[in-house]
Amino acid sequence: MMRALAIGGFLTALALFAAVEWAARRPGSRIPSLADVCAYVMRYEVGPVPVGRIGLFGFWWWLGWHFLAR
């Protein structure tokens, strides 16, 4: 029962990701795509340091290592 709840919850989250991305790609949509959100986050800088870029690259690197190397 709890296992089904967890699977259902994660599938719901993935479906919501797909649904929001689909809505964002519709002509005239006011929702930015996930790529645009990432690009906006990556613009964040503290002085000369591209903190947003480093943070997102680091997160994605860790995610790949977490799922594909261990």
Place this chain on the structure above:
Amino acid sequence: MEHPSELSVAETRAWERPVVTVPVLVCLSLVGGQLPSFSASANLYTLGTGGALIWLGLGNRVPRRPAPRRLGAGAVWWVLPVAVFGVFEGVTFVLAVGDEFPTFSRLADPLLEDELVRSAAWFAWLAAFWGLVRR
């Protein structure tokens, strides 16, 4: 550090086109899909490919697409899937009761044991990483 929008270059070099990058990513993914979990080779390969992409992404070696200067109010919709995923990942992680109420990682692990699925996951990870580098 120059602003990303100032780094944007309209022209695309031959090796940056999908006809070149997709086969390269497919080859890298097929190699990655052969490497078993917890092996030193899988760790080194992940660190190597990710490190190379970060090196490309933090330098001015690859032209970037223009980034939006601001996000509209519609961006708040992205909070919904992130929140649902975060709540389930957080609760399953904190309770730590294993397969009875598994985390996303624990659910994904058996799927990723298959070499084809593992290669597909490698491709998705590398393709998204390349997309981030170009942003």
